[in-house]
Amino acid sequence: MSGPHAPVLLAEVIEALSPKPGDVVIDATFGAGGYTRAILATGAEVIGLDRDPSVRPHADAVANDFPGKFQLVRTPFSGLSEAFAGTGKPRLDGAVFDIGVSSMQLDQGERGFSFMRDGPLDMRMSSEGESAADIVNGWDHGPLAHILKQYGDERQSGRIATAILRRRASQPFTRTLDLAEVVEKALGGRRGAPTHPATRTFQALRIAVNDELGELTAGLEAAEATLSPGGRLAVVTFHSLEDRIVKAFLTERSGNSPGGSRHAPALIETRKPSFTLQFKGAREAGEAELAANPRARSARLRAAVRTEAPAWKAAA
Template sequence: MTEAPHVSVLRDEVVEALAPAPGETHVDGTFGAGGYTRAILATGATVVAFDRDPTARRFADGLPGDRFRLVEARFSEMDEVVGAGAVDGVALDLGVSSMQLDEPDRGFSFMRDGPLDMRMGASGQTAADLVNTAEPAELARILFVYGEERQSRRVAAAIARRRAEQPFTRTVELAEFIEKALGGRRGAKVHPATRSFQAIRIAVNEELAELESGLVAAERALKPGGRLCVVTFHSLEDRIVKSFLTVRAGRTPSGSRHAPPVEASGAPSFRLLFNGAKSPGEAEVAANPRARSAKLRAAVRTEAPVWSDAA
């Protein structure tokens, strides 16, 4: 049975920035439920989509076989699949998908009980593996760096004491334990486990390293004049994308007495399509609260060679 169409966050803005046209080939690096792919296909363009989640294939039913291909791989591998300088656009919608959050068996959500998994793909360590085996200092680092959890050491120490007696296996079990370790909600609007769950998910899926590699892969894969659009959902992702595009566009800060200038590795390989980031409008946020934190950054590939640090 074909699933109901999914509307991706900032879909219209992404399609406007990509400006796909008949005869062009675009990469949807994060296929998910196919929201961007369907919108791009509607313009007459061809789409090569990537998703490391094998269950995403169910959302490909009914898509035109002559203009669509779904590759079960990380988007950081796109240039190896499509070739260098081969595509007219790349779209990336980062983070966990709403479908994954809505499926308890995937273990992403602390609001729905399920196995402590959190893997976007079908292999690798699970969240339970990480929570139950990581050294307390490493677990605290993960919570602090990836989740920006100020009380990371407190949470990590509490987890280490409890797992010695009984390992964590379920999402709600861990969420409730973290809530208790932090002293309860006390009127907080955001669940106390939110930052920790984000951090564990990012670590399990190596999301930030994948993003850095994926941006370089997009630089390789795009033709001159091709466009890169990236939608982020938290500050860590946005910082990486902003830094990459700023440097690649030749806008590296000139330096000061406090910080030396950053030496460019080549001629600008991107031109910013617009300054700053675009955010969803009020109507989209009202219809989809998850869109609230979304930011879109976009750039156009120049004729300059791929930077030497992209090797």
């Protein structure tokens, strides 16, 4: 698969979706179109979703290669239901999500996602709304430390937040490498660490800027509400926060939650499973893919099939 972004677990995703001629599949995170091209090659149609305006050249190339089989809708995947309704298609046979930032975005220093490339401290996937610079220059110590800990699993979140507030008092942050340097110094340098000290901070800021966890939950609910009976859902995640959300959602919706919900056990008991799991647990990349694409190291795939039961959100 050529292009700037190699889709991870591609064979496993296609197996989970099982697309065939006549099917309609949503690629909820179009990116550079890796999954989309593989799905289109089976004869299925694809509706691509992406809130990043920079994907347009990739979408145009796909549309040119597969005329009449592909369309792109610029929307976050929380807008999946509305995007599908706007196509006028009678049924949705599959949906795939590839959660998180793409290597394509990381490679573009001007997008501000990377602590390894100098660029404006931005991190907005849609180029709209609050940027990472707005957060580090404007948030109080408590909320800033909270997101570093919650979204980045950063144990030294308080120390980093203190260093950020101290520095911004004299000079606001505007560049990625500037912030990365301050974080590195706050943590005492690299000291031979296998990962850059700013990794967790940049992850946390990116998740906060783009409301990635809220978008993921909304996207899963939208897929549940929109997939036709027998429709297949495949979700690829890259860190434990995302994977826990997907696991909890599919475990609950497939009726496998131990003891039901402690908040509303009676309601849970009246709901029929809206999904059946395709396999237990999560699938991971094999040795060959890991050797070819180190990004696949943390990837996890979970997949399920939509039942005929009503969507749980609609029944709430």
